Amino acid sequence: MPASLIREFVDNTIDPHIRGFLHVPGTPNGLGLVLSHGAGSNAQAPLLIALAEVFSGGGFTVLRCDFPYRQTRPYGPPGPGDAARDRSGLRNALTAMRKTVSGAIFLGGHSYGGRQSSMLCAELGEEAYDLVAGLVLLSYPLHPPRKPEQQRTQHLPNLHAPTLFVHGTRDPFGAIAELEQALKMIPGRTMLLPVEGAGHDLGFKGKMKKNELPERVLSEFNRFFELSS
Helix, strand or coil: CCCCEEEEEEECCCCCCEEEEEEECCCCCCCEEEEECCCCCCCCCHHHHHHHHHHHHCCCEEEEEECHHHHHCCCCCCCCCCHHHHHHHHHHHHHHHHCCCCCCEEEEEECHHHHHHHHHHHHHHHHHHHHCCEEEEECCCCCCCCCCCCCCCCCHHHCCCCEEEEEECCCCCCCHHHHHHHHCCCCCCEEEEEECCCCCCCCCCCCCCCCHHHHHHHHHHHHHCCCCC
8 A cells, every 4th residue: 555645734825724734645535534633732642643644544635733722822722712713723624625635524633622623513503514524533521520510512412413432431521421421412423432441642642652543443433434444
C-alpha cells in the first residue's frame, strides 16, 4: 500500500482561519475525516496523529486541525466565549475538506473537540447532512470530574448524525453507565466502543504512540458506518 503524505494545511482566506495537517492517502477511498483536539491540546496530540495515520492508511483523507482559540493562544484551555467561534472553525474545515474529497466527510474530536463537533451538528439540524456523514467522539466530556450533576447533554436531543463514541472505562469525565444513559437522548443512530482500563487520554499520554486502539477504532468505524474496509 502506498504511504500517506502529510503536509501543513493553512487557509487564511476565510475567518476563522484553518490551520492543521493534512494526511493524503497513497490510495484514496474518496472519504474525508476532520479531527479536532481537546481543551488543553492541539493538532499535534499523539492520539490525533495516531488516528490520522491509521485512517489515512485505510484510504481516508484526514485533516487534524487547531481550533481558532489555539491559533490565537499557544497554551491553555479555551475561554468561555470561544466555543461558538471554534464551531465556526470546524465548519470551515469541513468546507475546505469538501474541496479535497469527492465522497462522504466525517467529523471527530477528542474531549472538547468531540463536544464542539456534536454541538455543531445539533445546531445545523438538517443542514448537517450536507456537511457531515457522521461523528466519532473520543472521550466525550459528559461532565466535569467529580461533578456528575453538571451534565453536558442539553444538545443531545437535537443530534441526528450517526455517532460512534469511544470511551475509556476509567474516564473521570463520565462513567460508561452514565454515557449509556446519555446516548438514549440522541435520536440519531449511536454506538459505544468502551476501552477497558483507559482514562480520558485513552492511553495516549506524552509521547506515547500505540496503533492498537486506532486500528480498533477504524475497524469499528467502518462497521458502524457500513464502509468497506
